[in-house]
Amino acid sequence: MVTRRLVLSAGVALATAQLSAAKVFFREHFNDEGWRERWTVPTKWKSESELGEWGWTVGKWHGGDESNKGIQTSQDSRFYGIIAPLDEPFTQDGDLVVQFSVKLEKALDCGGAYIKLLGGEVDMDSFGGDMPYQVMFGPDICGSGNARTHVIFHYAPKNENLLAKTDVRVERDRLTHVYTLHVKADATYEVYIDQTSVRAGRLEDDFAFLPPRQIPDPNVTKPEDWVDERRIRDPAAVKPDGWDDVPKTIPDADAEKPAEWDDAEDGEWEPAQIPNPDYQGPWRAPMIDNPDYKGEWEQPMIDNPDFKEDPLLYRRCDGCTHVGFELWQVTSGTIFDDIIVTDSLPEAFALAEEGWARWKDKEKAMWEEVSKKEKPEMPSFGDEGDDDLDEDMAAAMDEDWTKEEL
Template sequence: MKFTLAAFTAILAPAAATVYFKEQFNDDGWKERWTVPSDWKPASELGDWAHTAGEFNGGSSDDRGIQTSQDARFYGLSAPLEKPFASADKKDLVIQYSVKHEQKIDCGGAYIKLLPGGKGFDSAKFGGDTPYAVMFGPDICGSSNKRTHVILHSNTKDENLLIKKNVNTEDNQLSHLYTLVIRPDNTFEVFIDNKSVRSGKLEDEFDFLLPKEIKDPEKSKPKDWVDEKRIPDPDDVKPEGYDDIPSEIPDPDASKPDDWDDEDDGEWEPPMIDNPDYKGPWKPKMIDNPDYKGPWEHPMIPNPEYIYDSEMYAVCKEECTHVGFELWQVKSGTIFDDIIVTDSLEEAQQFAEETFFKKKDKEKELFDDAKKKKEEEEKAAREAEMEDMEDEEDFMGGDEF
């Protein structure tokens, strides 16, 4: 077979990226592309989505996102992918979007879900009980409970598996970019602001597989095994009269008050105080156990039920057809923007350069300027208040008319 230069170049060139979904929310048509669920919660419990450029916008005035706008509400909406993603194609799965907590979030979710359509996805009923393939993004409640969720669906177990170790998240009032990559070689990687913050094998970070080894069911700790490191000293004897020592004694420094009347007040008794000679219940001293053998370790054997799953990555075994947000927020104000689902990390990074990173520095500059201005105004207000107080003190201390 004879190869032309063009054919050889085509073989070496990487396959063109496929973009399954892209959303920037910059036009009013976003409402036609996204569906707010009508049968998930009562209308009174669902919050409205605002379409806004937000504060400290580092982009143009028409560069907008969608924002949670009412406190203590559930939020939901979904949109179809432009093309279904199927794990059977053995391509990387890349999910990326930006999050901005303008409200200085105290408790609320900000994660995105990738949703399978094989079970008849119904956008009107989309909610917390809807099956999902991936749940990814920030979830914050309080100062100590902060994480970037990475939850993947296991088809073998038919369970949603949470990553074992917490992935940190950002909770300030600036925009941050969250990227998840799941690869057909059963590895994954999480990026925040295009910096890798967690990566590894799916089998190491999630409970996709049964343990390779189990405790030998035929073995148990021998009855004569001694694992007590310290024991009471058999030669230590309780001192004679130890139990006769009271825990409290009358206060020797107390005396009957001069105005005490035995007939009216009864016979006077001094108050009780802790007895300094009382050492508490007697216990023999502890010594090293001469028969100590150390902690018993259960022998391990290969798990006969262990099977390696080569398709842990296949979260979209049933084609994934939608993305969605399904959230609860105590204090609203989170803005979502610049979503992409693709099979190429390079494609996602290029999209980030055109969107998130294009406005990131300007946003920070505007935020810092506004923060400085607010601090100056608060300082001026405090100084004015102090001057008013001093003027009032001078007036009150002046000559009387």
């Protein structure tokens, strides 16, 4: 028992030390009116009629009290932009952690719910989709087959935004979920949803930052006598006698000459032809394993002369100065909350424990009660024959339409 207490005490002490050493570059709860002063809605990105308005709400179902608010997209088929400066510019010398919560209060049929980290001088009134960024992270959904959690990094040497080679899953229900991106100083990364790891790997492997370490040897070609046919026709096989004597069709034995048929006028009557059940088609020798088969030829690999290590590959935030949302949403209603940019995963998880983890069960219970009262109606999807909207998207949209607003 004493040993167990010592271990637990040591763990608590380590966690406390990690939190005390953490550096937080941005934190936003949206729980006070001051958020409107801390954030800027761009006015030069799109026209006033194209930009949607941000609401400030605790949501229709929630687990916290009325002060636990977030910002919400409030108009369908609109662009949304909002941006805020970090507490101080951030150049990653160790870890980078970006975390925020997302609730799709209305089922998101097509739209983004991701956050961006930007660097350098930023004209906040012009913040929009064309403005360069360093990190883009979070849900992006359009229909059933195009739904993922985006993990995108800008790579200066290529001047490209690089998307993860394999999609990261996303949550599509209508509850709050916490999305966490952890980029580590050892050039690995990990993505968490609700504090559960859903993807981890090396930056070099999962993103096209660097050329491959090895390439096929261009000076080696497949030998001309290489046999890579696994199966061949049996050269010893002989076509059976009489094979070609079997006709493809035969007269229909059940056919009867019509009573009104006149041979003098109609010619000699012949029954219709039908497929011959004994016909086996052109003869071909059976397949056998090729005794000379050597296997699939593989070009040997050599070290790539163009490959160069990047010791700063881990540095996905180089002079980051701002955080923002730049979105297009067909269906609005997404609530964002509890944003943090830090160098400490324990710090980010502690924020989630203070909020989402405390009230997620209550929120789920409230949602279950609310959902019982919903009476979905099928919306009109436009002209008949429009095949662009798949059935799953229609189902997702249908889920959110009600006869009465809750």
